[in-house]
Amino acid sequence: MIYLGFISFVLLLAVIGPLIVPYGYNERIYGPDGEILFSAAPTLAHPLGTTDSGYDVLSRIVYGARPTVVTGMVSGFMIFSIGMTIGVVSGYVGGRVGNILMRFTDLTYSIPLIPFALVVVAIFGSGFYVSIVIIGAVLWRGLARVIRSQVLQIKERPFILAAKTSGASTPYIIFKHVLPNVAPMGILFLALGTGYAIVIQAGLAFLGVTDPFVPSWGIMVRNAYESGMMSSALWWSLPPGFLISITVLSLFMLGRRLESQITQNEESMIAEAG
Amino acid sequence: MSDDPLLEVENLTVQYKTKEGMLTAVSDASFAVSEGEYFGVVGESGCGKSTLLLSILNALDSNGQVTNGVIRYKGEEIQDLSEQELNQRIRWKEIAYIPQGSMNSLDPLERISTQAVQLAGLHSDLNEEEALTKFEEMFEIVGIDPERIHDYPHQFSGGMKQRAIIALALFLEPSLIIADEPTTALDVIMQDQIFKHIDDIVDRVGTSIMLITHDIAVVFESCDRMAVMHGGQIAEVGPVTRIDNEPHHPYSTLLQEAFPDIREPNRDLSVIEGKPPRQIGETDYCTFVDRCPWATEECREAPPPLERAEADRSDHFVSCFRKDDVREENEQGTDDRKAPNQKSGSLANDE
């Protein structure tokens, strides 16, 4: 329940955050003496202090919720839609098409994700959305595999045969009988995949191959790391990292909860989703 | 066949800890199996026969326990023996087991001969060579080419695996073999072959067999004595000829009538509505009451005691308050059972 609450909180921040923050994410903060406050320790006015560029850390963190949520939603949507489509089609339709789709899925398993993202970014240039799309375009593989094996089992169950022999069309069977029965697994992967996508996107941001002007939490950790003040300016280096961790953990725990309801093999899917 | 009981079960109650409370799977069960006897236990799914078997093997799940009664093997109480004592003295040397799920009972990563040699090492003085020779003989008995003892389980068909499992059960010449639905997944011809091997064992080696099954025909054909179970209670125990010809418990009667007989392809089959109840807490009534056409209020008030079916017979016991009425009706061939108490029977029990 705490986890669901935390995810709702991040979602809320993403929607209304920019409206409630006192400072812009790239607004320099001036001290009473008119000097820019570089790397100031927390005060009442700036509860999390400022960065080495004189930005208010708390405001930047609130802004950072939005890129995180966008990352989660876009890659989550891609993972869910591509994974479900390929899993269901290769499992249910089978035959040559199914085989090719499955080989394709196997192929994506040979892709080391972060190096791949680095290569693509090297060629096509860096960007916030590019990084998300790359992640979404690879991470569906786990879902496709699990859904396919589920569909292969469901397909053989007599209630599908019963629908077939009563003359139900293939799309009807897929939407009415197959999808509802594999949907819980899809939702589980949506939760886990979203978590992984956020972690990986943050990693790419940290490596400096995404748009440095999107104030995501990953970029904040990078800035702190680059400044060499990680150990001294804890108010700046720690909160964004912890926020990413807690968001992802919440998604994992939510997935775990979901999973124990749909299968006995808890946690195995968490491994599978990567 | 000697009259000394090899295995005695007395007032056995077995319960499982569940979220809803203590689930009683076997309630106050008593029976005995003599040396060299072929004993059958019959009942439909959910009747408690598997739990009964597990408690005799001392292999209940961790949430299950014998809460009352004793299990005596050759006069010694075994229900509280430690795992170590069981392994050293009882398991396989004395009591062997033929599982229901034989398809997956052999370790898929080990050759069958390896598994046999390991057993011989644990429970006998045979060295590896002697063990292999003996195991080859066992394969011969169950009709598999002895050279195949070195195969892996997946190289065997379903029927062959089942026979290999029987060979393993026979291997160390136990006094009692407990067989749990040994033929459920098999076709009828394979089933008959398997039972032929088991018959052979009884005849040749004199091992006692306790056969657990839903198939009353198999028990009538093969066994000497039998128990009928319903809802964790023993409904009736006695020689098969007695239970076949003079059943005293309504459930025995109905079960028998429900069974098709190839010799009378058009006989009407009886239907027993509902299913055995899931019993939380102590069983303080007759579990068959909701399905029983003869049931009266009395049957709900207390569990019927397992008593002599007829005063002058010491080998036939039945637990039914109305056993005399049932018997009388069966004899007269009149059929004035009232309609089964369907509502409470079928609706209350299916979840």
Add this chain to the structure above:
Amino acid sequence: MTSDMPLLQVKNLEKYYDQQAGIVDWILRKDSDPVQAVDGVSFRLDENESLGVIGESGCGKTTLIETLIGLHEPTSGEILFKGTDVSTFDKGDWKQFRREVQMIFQDPFNALDPKLSVRETLEEQLKIHDIDERDRRIRDVLEQVELSPVDNYLDRLPKQLSGGQKQRVSIARALIVEPELILADEPVSMLDVSTQAAILQLLSDLIDDFGVSMVYISHDLSTVSYVCHQLQVMYLGRVVESGATEVVLNEPKHPYTRALLSAIPIPDSEAERERTELPGTPGDPINIGNGCRFRDRCPDRMELCDKTPESYALSTDHHVACHLHSEHDDQGDLNAVSSSGDVANGQSISAGEGGDEL
């Protein structure tokens, strides 16, 4: 029972499967042998009649039924439904066929979609076939399969039903579109004996009271007599014996039928039944070449058995594909039932006992 046009006629039906060949096979140019799951099956089924197809697992009976209902394309042969070859069906014909031919499955625990309630399961059929008065029909059919009071069951999910009740819903799903032919795949084999009788009775009522025809698949000869008028015994894809149920049960002629019958336990503590002597198990129907498929296990094997036996008519209502009975075909004496029986008994003592006792 005979009318001019049978409801369903199957002529020399064959269904072979190719085994999967991989890239290495392709490189090594290795052809794989097809699995001959159904090989030359013929029968006719008239209206209001029921046919039992009997055999052990792997004999091809499930492939047969799935081919009949159009889930597989036959390798060769014809399936005529009401006189029309199903291979000439257009889309509309198929739709009509899908309504008139319904199937009941073996495993009640998987035959219903776990996400749909009883009402939704039944409604689906009516929607697919555009049938009105849905509520009334659903109630009627549930009464018919004895799930009453209907209101107690309408909104239940499959997990809230017992095995027998699921099978009743399964039957209701088939019945609700008022089919003419039901294909039933071992509908009682997974039920407890206490409910088995009720389902058998229900199926038999469908034939007697509602004029439905039925193809009933089973491995268990002891229950077929409750449902079937005619029997076909299959072994490794081929029909070895066929005839009226009573005739086949009382005078089995093929050694395999006899073995099947003799292996059935008899629920009688005093009956003395010999255990079947049949060794081994059926192999796979791959690359089995010519000859009688039963010959490797047959107690009466002769040299002749390397030739594929024809189906010989012992009477108008009893056919057997076995060389033991072939002399009479040579003589053209088609009706010599009793003498052919004698010949068979004379030649097959061990396997004959089971049959004789009946």
Add this chain to the structure above:
Amino acid sequence: MSKVRFFLKRITQTVFLLWLVLTFLFFLFRLMPGDISDILLYQGADPDTVAEFEESWGLNDPLYVQYFQYIYNFILLEPGYSVQTNEPVWDFVKMNIFNTFILAAPAITLAYILGAVIGTVTGTKRGGKLEKFVPVPLLTIGAIPEFFLAILMIIVFAGFLGWFPTSSMIDPAVANQYSDDPWWRIYFTQSFAMHFVLPFTTVVLRYLFLPSLIMRTSVVEVLGQDFIFYKRVTGLPKSARLKSIAKHSSLPVITLYPISMARAIGGLVLIETVFNWPGMGYALVQAVLARDFATVQFVFFVIAAFVIVANFVIDIFYSVIDPRVSLDD
């Protein structure tokens, strides 16, 4: 299916996949917007270097010639010159490959051994408190982005406690001291050992949750198998049964081991970057930032090849330990 056919099939697949990755890379870099030479010139590269680059890559030949030349070069481990150092790529990255190995191999191995132990203990205590709570810290570590985990380690153990150096693999002074010795000498210095501890611990922690969770699931599954029950009833003592459970349930974990190892080689990018560990991931990031395409191409290919070959190794290994595999396939 015979073992030989199984083997042949897997080899065919592996070679095919490797070829596919190579081809993919070739066309990906040809697809790149703009001409590589232009970019290099734009970046201020020396025109001679560019000419040399074009020559070594045969950029002036027709596409199919380029393609075959490219494949040929890769097979000979001569994937061109790095624009960062003007050295052949292979000479430039071979030490990085070794540095990644020396970090990944012991760390992943330890993570798997620890994971198997944790998984077995929690799996056999199903339903207990241990089983319920142990996964939570594991998942928590799994949820922390690995670069942040590395930063936390630095903050705590290098910053506050000051026990270990913050970054790089060795003190430059120490490295200089041994510059005339054989290349492996520096790996046996105290300086290396001190630099090794934090990255090593981070990798172990980061890769611990996967084997633990899989082992736990696997143990639970095996415990429910009929043959384990059968072994119990046959009177097999507990120790022998545990051995058998471990054997069966470690199968999926063992199969994951090579793949994790291979993935770690690519996945260590972040940890190597934080610690400035001169491994492959570090090299890749530097090459990407420097637009050193020959190096990017080669390093990526090596990383992908590790994954593909690891998959092959698993299949072969599985077919050896599990008698069912090659026959059922």
